[in-house]
Amino acid sequence: MNTVIESTQATSINDEQKTRIIRKEVQLASKEIREKYPILKHQNAIGFFIFSFSIGMIILSAIGYLQGKISVLLVVLSVAFWTSFLHELEHDLIHFMYFKKNKFLQNVMMLGVWIFRPMTINPWFRRAIHFHHHRVSGTKTDVEERGLTNGESWNIRRLITIADILFGGILRAKIIRRDIIDAVKSGELSKTQALEFKRIKLYGMLPFTTFLYLIWYFFLIHYAVLFVTTALHISYQSPDFITAQFKWINPLVAILIFPNLFRMYCLHFITSNMHYYGDVESGNVIQQTQVLNKWYFIPFQLFCFNFGSTHAIHHFVVNETFYIRQLTASKAHKVMREQGVRFNDLGTFKRANRYFEHKVATA
């Protein structure tokens, strides 16, 4: 055991140096690309353009579907694809990447990225848990990632609740709450921070996030009952007032609810497997994440703006926009690989996100 601890500490010194090397190279790559393409200096305008264009495409897809010009499959794929840009914008906005000095436009964008991605937590609330994620990634109080199944063994529960932050959140609330109380007792987490998390849990999904999840469950139950009664040849007719509601529920599910849940499934599958958990050394960025960029992840990456390939870069250099991160990814990956950041470590699936093999037995 001593050998393990000693070798871990030795790695930690090296890892700090490695982290500095990666940071320097990634920042240099960003600087070079900004010099090469001066248009990239207009960060606010670019952000607002991506914001407006993505929302325009979502509205256009919805109109196309409502007018019967595109199929349900196409509207789902299109909305899921364009909302993945809004997800990246939300993350950039959380890090104050656009309209830093214009609070009004910054808040307009925050509201926009939430309204079109309404199955997610309020972005103003998310900021606190996301900043905390950067501070303590991979530890017990990293509620942002733990809320998305990170650190759990792979089973049916993890598979089903990966996209559903309301039902999944309720299922794992007790254990996360216990860990937060323990962290406050041990001094790992301040009481103010713990109360902030509690406030987010209580109010972060109000008003329309919770409302839309309830609509979704109602939709699922309704069609499950119809399916089962039909399969078993049981005579059953939904009351008229319930059937009438599906005139607006069906299009809402097709245009907004299902595409977002599908997109979140892709994103959460990637993010909850590329972050390590449970035995990550405090503050060791090398151990916090891995890069998932093999071809078989493409179906997921398509709906989360290549998150598996680029999010690890963000852990090293936080203050950069998502599109620059994408443009500089090959240079970043080169130095990350040289410095020992893991790539496509599929062992994480059987280690429940643990970084080290020897810790699995105690997980």
Ligand SMILES: [Zn+2]
């Ligand atoms: Zn992260």
Ligand SMILES: [Zn+2]
């Ligand atoms: Zn971040």
